[in-house]
Amino acid sequence: MPESRPLPTVEYKDFSRRLHERYGQRNRVIKAQLEITYRCNLHCLHCYTDPYNRRDFLLKELSLDEIKRILDEMAALEIVYVNLTGGEVFTRPDFFEIYDYAYHKGLLLMLYTNGTVFTRAIIDRLKHSPPFSIDISCHSVNEEAFDRFTQVPGSFRQFLKGMELLRHSGLPFCFKTKAMNWNKEEVPEIRRFVESFGQPFGFTTSLSPRLNGDLSSLEYRLAPEEIRRLERRELHVSQDDEPCQETSRWTASSTPERLYRCGCATNTIHISAWGALGTCTMQYEHRVSLRDYSLTDAIAKVFADVRARRYTTDSPCRTCAIYAFCDKTPTDARRELGDAESPVPYDCAVALTRAERIVNQSFTHPLRVQGATQAGPPGS
Numbered sequence: 001m002p003e004s005r006p007l008p009t010v011e012y013k014d015f016s017r018r019l020h021e022r023y024g025q026r027n028r029v030i031k032a033q034l035e036i037t038y039r040c041n042l043h044c045l046h047c048y049t050d051p052y053n054r055r056d057f058l059l060k061e062l063s064l065d066e067i068k069r070i071l072d073e074m075a076a077l078e079i080v081y082v083n084l085t086g087g088e089v090f091t092r093p094d095f096f097e098i099y100d101y102a103y104h105k106g107l108l109l110m111l112y113t114n115g116t117v118f119t120r121a122i123i124d125r126l127k128h129s130p131p132f133s134i135d136i137s138c139h140s141v142n143e144e145a146f147d148r149f150t151q152v153p154g155s156f157r158q159f160l161k162g163m164e165l166l167r168h169s170g171l172p173f174c175f176k177t178k179a180m181n182w183n184k185e186e187v188p189e190i191r192r193f194v195e196s197f198g199q200p201f202g203f204t205t206s207l208s209p210r211l212n213g214d215l216s217s218l219e220y221r222l223a224p225e226e227i228r229r230l231e232r233r234e235l236h237v238s239q240d241d242e243p244c245q246e247t248s249r250w251t252a253s254s255t256p257e258r259l260y261r262c263g264c265a266t267n268t269i270h271i272s273a274w275g276a277l278g279t280c281t282m283q284y285e286h287r288v289s290l291r292d293y294s295l296t297d298a299i300a301k302v303f304a305d306v307r308a309r310r311y312t313t314d315s316p317c318r319t320c321a322i323y324a325f326c327d328k329t330p331t332d333a334r335r336e337l338g339d340a341e342s343p344v345p346y347d348c349a350v351a352l353t354r355a356e357r358i359v360n361q362s363f364t365h366p367l368r369v370q371g372a373t374q375a376g377p378p379g380s
């Protein structure tokens with residue numbers, strides 16, 4: 001009988017880092033975010049997809065057959081990770097048809113959910129063919145505040161029920177918290193809740209305009225000084241949700257003329273619930289419909305467009321010394337200020353406090369640098 005030898009093991013963080021380094025350099029797509037619906041049982045006030053969570057818009061969403069075709073193409077391209085997201089993924093009636101199809105293609109599945117719709121049946125089904133990870137939004141652990149912000153009475157109790165089912169399931173999960181002006185005092189309590197599940201706590205702070213251009217979600221932003229205080233106090237800041245930022249901030253091209261100096265158009269794609277392919281969740285400047293193009297052709301076209309895009313104005317972003325600390329995206333700038341190249345004063349102020357905290361030195365405010373003409377410095 002041949003001698004059995006144990007398979008070598010590797011820590012996930014090392015595996016993931018190597019994969020990103022290897023394929024990031026080759027500009028090969030390894031990760032896809034697939035919004036399977038804008039439908040959701042909640043209506044969070046900061047949610048960018050919520051305006052399209054309406055019956056008349058649901059008719060525009062990708063059909064099961066279209067999603068299967070896209071998953072076939074992803075598998076053929078040897079994409080490794082597929083993040084199924086929404087809306088709320090479990091509200092799609094054919095969710096498990098999509099899930100099982102992707103699972104049997106060998107794709108590593110990551111699920112984003114609000115955690116309020118778990119039932120014993122859903123948990124058992126997932127245990128039968130477990131996902132790679134489940135990310136749960138956790139923006140409050142206060143019943144009154146949670147229900148007010150989701151605009152659905154009883155949603156907090158549903159969330160707690162879901163978390164108790166998950167706690168004992170053995171499924172891999174973690175929490176995502178967005179710190180905003182309405183929950184900032186709660187952050188230590190949220191942290192304790194998250195840590196009670198044996199999970200590390202982290203939070204993000206960036207908010208984007210809604211997909212239909214409505215800016216009301218920005219009302220929930222923290223003031224830059226509050227972000228500074230919170231980041232100091234709570235120490236650990238998680239990676240932003242946007243996939244491009246995972247690989248990008250410190251490694252991507254710093255060619256100053258490039259409009260996208262993040263990781264956009266390297267190794268990640270994003271597909272909207274209506275089938276529009278882009279390079280990340282918040283990139284809507286360059287999209288191609290997968291109803292008109294194959295996945296391969298869509299990636300080639302969109303990546304070429306994004307990589308070719310250069311600043312054409314004397315925007316301060318072009319020469320900004322602290323851009324690596326900045327959350328600005330061209331799409332957010334267009335929605336907020338009407339111009340993808342324009343600096344976003346709020347993002348400038350946050351980037352400045354972040355850069356000074358992390359690098360521990362003073363920087364000139366990007367909008368006060370000589371020649372900065374796009375917008376006046378914010379009052380803060």
Ligand code: SF4
Pocket residue numbers: 040041042043044046047048049050086087088114137
């Ligand atoms: S749970 Fe998520 S998808 Fe649903 S409304 Fe809230 S933020 Fe939007």
Ligand code: SF4
Pocket residue numbers: 316317318320321322323326327328342343344345347348349351352366367
């Ligand atoms: S900090 Fe301001 S100027 Fe610099 S990249 Fe961000 S938005 Fe542009």
